[in-house]
Amino acid sequence: MAGPGWGPPRLDGFILTERLGSGTYATVYKAYAKKDTREVVAIKCVAKKSLNKASVENLLTEIEILKGIRHPHIVELKDFQWDSDNIYLIMEFCAGGDLSRFIHTRRILPEKVARVFMQQLASALQFLHERSISHLDLKPQNILLSSLEKPHLKLADFGFAQHMSPWDEKHVLRGSPLYMAPEMVCQRQYDARVDLWSxxxxxxxxxFGQPPFASRSFTELEEKIRSNRVIEDFFTHPWVDLEHMPSGESLARATALVVQAVKTDQDGDAAAALSLYCQALDFFVPALHYEVDAQRKEAIKAKVGQYVSRAEELKVIVSSSNQALLRQGTSAQDLLREMARDKPRLLAALEVASAATAKEEEAGGEQDALDLYQHGLGELLVLLAAEPPGRRRELLHTEVQNLMARAEYLKEQVKMKESRWAAETLDKEGLSESVRSSCTLQ
Incomplete structure (x- = not known):
């Protein structure tokens, strides 16, 4: 191997060019395959003389893990070779550099961009954890971008990775202090969940453009990181929303929901059909983002346009039906109130239900109305259980059923509104206004 300043080493089958980065044990070079394809790769050169027993074990684990996995958001190990001086890991080349540089050149990332990146990172991490693999050195410098034009994250540098079941516990200090979980920083036993802290x-x-625990010393860092808070269930968090991440499955899931929507529509259940059409649109949006073939993308857009039009028609039908049910229930509610004059607790619960109905009619009041419905129903269900048989019990039972139906209806509308991010991403596809209006009932 050539020494420092003498240029990159020589490796059969490849032309090594610029240096992409270096660490304690390795230097990474951009390289071209000498074959006809002239494929661009990144070659990680590890000097044998720099390796001790622990680093040899780490390198072998890295090779063994990466050779056994393939995932769109994990950097691919294409091959590895060695000679008398070096071990060479021939990796997928990521033209966009690392996430650290990407963040710092932009100061901060918009929430929409950060969310897409988090989905991709979560997808890779879930894939690893399902195979009992923990990365243990997650940081922006170890996350690469496929390109700058249309960046996709690629998790890289598995030098500290370990085979760990969720219940396995380790105590060896690994990774970078700024991104370490408290149990690692404090040199206690830890398990696979430390990746989620990172x-x-x-x-x-x-x-925010900088890590939350920046400190002048390790002692100060340890004090800042100490906390007893439990890490939430990251993979199922609605903000991460792995279910609607653009993938090869998005179109199939959208199509399956549309098939159900059409059948339900033909059966005359307008509300259920509208809900299914809107659920399908939640998958058509990522399907459009995933599709690269222009002709297929146009075909999907045309289909989505048809479904949006039908959803608009169903919206009118469902809205009219709900308003009619609301009017029908008014006289029964008045009678129930009259019969509840001697029951202050029941009257108070009915007032909460009335407030929910009034809030529902306000623009943008769906979530507040849903909270009121759920509060009122909690009280009314207790009272219904204690109510003796008779006319008042029958009216109360009917009122609870109506309120539960309204609450379920509103819950669906709130869920649809929460897909705003998906609709906003369709701004570039020219369909956002239609999707947003079809999936938001007044």
Whole structure:
């Protein structure tokens, strides 16, 4: 191998060019395959003389893990070779550099961009954890971008990775202190969940431009990181929303929901059909983002346009039906109130239900109305259970059923509104206004 300043080493089959980065044990070069394809790769050169027993074990684990996995958001190990001086890992080349540089050149990332990146990182991490693999050195410098034009995250540098079941516990200090979970920093036993702490630190850095626990010393860092808070269930968090991440499955899931929507529509259940059409649109949006073939993308857009039009028609039908039901229930509610004059607790619960109905009619009041419905129903269900048989019990039972139906209806509308991000991403596809109006009932 050539020494420092003498240029990159020589490796059969490849032309090594510029240096992309270097660490304690390795230097990474951009390289071209000498074959006809002239494929661009990144070659990680590890000097044998720099390796001790622990680093040899780490390198072998890295090779073994990466050779056994393939995932769109994990950097691919294409091959590895060695000679008398070096071990060479021939990796997928990521032209966009690392996430640290990407964040710092932009100071902060917009929430929409950070969310897409988090989905991709979560997808890779979930894939690893399902195979009992923990990365243990998650940080922006170890996350690469496929390109700058249309960046996709690629998790890289598995030098500290370990095979760990969720219940396995380790105590060896690994990774970078700024991104370490408290149990690692404090040199206690830890398990696979330490990766999730690192993800949280990375997200904070993406949104605010610097890590949350920047410190002048390790002691100060340890004091800042100490906390007893439980890490939430990251993979199922609605903000991450892995279910609607653009993937090869998005179109199939959208199509399956549309098939159900059409059948339900033909059966005359307008409300259920509208709900299914809107659920399908939640998958058509990522399907459009995933599709690269222009002709297929246009075909999907045309279909989505048809479904949006039908959803608009169903919206009118469902809205009219709900208003009619609301009017029908008014006289029964008045009678129930009259019969509840001697029951202050029942009257108070009915007032909460009335407030929910009034809030529902306000523009943008869906979530507040839903909270009121759920509060009122909680009280009314208790009272219904204690109410003796008779006319008042029958009216109360009917009122609870109506309120539960309204609450379920509103819950669906709130869920649809929460897909605003998906609709906003369709702005570039020219369909956002239609999707937003079809999936938001007044």
């Amino acid at each position: 993800v949280g630190v990375i997200l904070y850095e993406a949104l």
